[in-house]
Structure formats: C-alpha cells, structure tokens
Amino acid sequence: xxxxxGVAIGVVAxxxxxxxGVGGGITIVPGAVIFLGTDQTTAQGVSLAAIVVTSAVxxxxxxxxxxxxxxxxxxxxPMAVVASVVAAWAAGLVDPTWLRRAFAILLVLFGTRMIVxxxxxxxxxxxxxx
Amino acid sequence: MLTGLAGGxxxxxxGVGGGIVMVPMLTxxxxxxxxxxxxxxxxxxxxxxxxxxxxYAIRGNVDWPLVATITAGSxxxxxxxxxxxxxxxxxxxxxVFGLVMLVAAARLLIGD
Numbered sequence: 001x002x003x004x005x006g007v008a009i010g011v012v013a014x015x016x017x018x019x020x021g022v023g024g025g026i027t028i029v030p031g032a033v034i035f036l037g038t039d040q041t042t043a044q045g046v047s048l049a050a051i052v053v054t055s056a057v058x059x060x061x062x063x064x065x066x067x068x069x070x071x072x073x074x075x076x077x078p079m080a081v082v083a084s085v086v087a088a089w090a091a092g093l094v095d096p097t098w099l100r101r102a103f104a105i106l107l108v109l110f111g112t113r114m115i116v117x118x119x120x121x122x123x124x125x126x127x128x129x130x
Numbered sequence: 131m132l133t134g135l136a137g138g139x140x141x142x143x144x145g146v147g148g149g150i151v152m153v154p155m156l157t158x159x160x161x162x163x164x165x166x167x168x169x170x171x172x173x174x175x176x177x178x179x180x181x182x183x184x185x186y187a188i189r190g191n192v193d194w195p196l197v198a199t200i201t202a203g204s205x206x207x208x209x210x211x212x213x214x215x216x217x218x219x220x221x222x223x224x225x226v227f228g229l230v231m232l233v234a235a236a237r238l239l240i241g242d
Contacts (some may be wrong), residue, residue, distance in 0.1 A: 018212035059169070060177075072156075076152075080177065087182075100239075122200075
C-alpha cells in the first residue's frame with residue numbers, strides 16, 4: 001500500500017510539475033509527510049532526489065515542445081546552484097517544525113498573489129529555440 | 131541572478147525545486163511568457179535539485195527506495211503534465227498554480 005501511495009504522490013507531483021514548471025516538491029513533501037508519515041527533513045531530501053529525474057524529463061519535454069527560454073538558463077542557474085547548496089546545508093541546523101511553518105507561509109503569500117494577479121501582457125508565445 | 135538566488139535558497143531550505151518562486155519571477159521580473167516560464171523553470175530546477183540533494187544525501191536524510199517509488203510515478207506525470215499544459219489557457223494555469231500553493235500551505239499548517 002505504501003508503494004501505491006508513493007507512486008500516486010509521484011504521478012500527481014509530476015503532473016503538477018510538468019504543467020506548472022515546478023519540481024513537484026510542493027506535492028511530494030506534504031504528500032510524504034502526511035500520507036507516509038515521513039519526517040519533514042527526510043521528505044525534503046527524498047523530494048530533491050526525485051525532482052532531479054523529474055525535472056530532467058520535464059525540461060526535455062518542454063524543450064522539445066518549445067516552451068522554454070533556454071538562453072536564460074546559463075544566466076540564472078549558477079546563482080541558483082550556489083544558493084541551494086548553502087541553504088540545504090543550513091536547513092540541517094533548523095528545527096523541522098519551523099521549516100514547515102515558514103514554507104506554509106511562503107506558499108500562502110505566493111499562492112494568493114498567483115490567483116489574484118493578472119499579468120499585464122499575456123504573452124502566450126511558444127518560443128522558437130532557433 | 132536574483133531569480134537564481136531566490137529559487138536556489140527556497141530549494142535548499144524547503145526541499146523543493148524552487149519553481150514556485152522562479153515562475154513568478156520569470157513572468158513578473160523577466161517578462162517571460164507563462165508557458166515558457168514553466169518550461170524554463172524546470173530546466174533551472176534540474177541543477178538546483180542536483181546540488182540541493184547532495185547535502186541531504188551526505189547526512190543520510192534520503193530514503194532511496196521511496197525516491198525510486200515516487201520517481202517512477204513522477205516521470206510519467208511530468209511528461210503528461212508538460213503536454214497537457216499547452217491545452218490550458220495561461221490564466222487558468224495561474225489559477226491552478228495559486229490554488230495548489232494554498233492547498234499545500236493549508237495541509238502543512240494543519241497536518242501536524
């Protein structure tokens with residue numbers, strides 16, 4: 001049964017990830033904690049590991065269907081990598097409960113903003129990768 | 131660069147890919163179209179996740195069998211999700227995006 005739950009979490013996470021451009025962690029972390037009883041820190045480690053493969057497949061799919069601005073990646077990725085290493089190291093020093101609360105608050109803030117805001121220019125372009 | 135900083139920090143702290151912060155920053159700050167923001171975000175998440183998982187793995191905080199199980203499902207899900215995305219108008223995607231975030235927040239806050 002745990003196996004089925006794990007796969008189900010993965011499928012939902014992947015669907016959301018592929019559609020919305022997120023890694024799926026927002027499904028995997030709460031999913032594993034709530035439905036599998038995983039502790040927060042392990043859930044986050046599991047999530048990151050799963051996201052490695054998920055995002056690779058997702059990125060390839062998006063690239064091939066031309067919904068990616070690939071030229072931006074070399075500009076943004078290096079800083080992101082440095083930041084994630086520092087933050088992951090720091091996360092091991094923090095009480096899991098505070099991680100959950102902080103995470104939840106961030107989600108509320110950005111989620112509300114997403115629902116309410118309208119982008120000023122709806123550029124629904126499918127970008128050519130020329 | 132700021133987008134990378136925000137995305138990476140969120141990823142490391144929260145065990146997620148950082149897309150939640152990066153997609154809004156791509157569309158809001160960098161003027162990327164909604165669909166392309168989603169696709170670009172996933173490409174950025176890959177190196178972030180690789181870098182992010184290493185400290186967790188070193189500290190023994192990764193349940194590898196669980197990773198395999200979840201990944202089996204997510205690989206299928208992400209391919210389908212990326213394809214389905216093009217059938218949805220961007221405003222609908224934003225609504226779904228926001229809703230997902232609120233639901234996740236509620237569950238995290240309540241699920242103790």
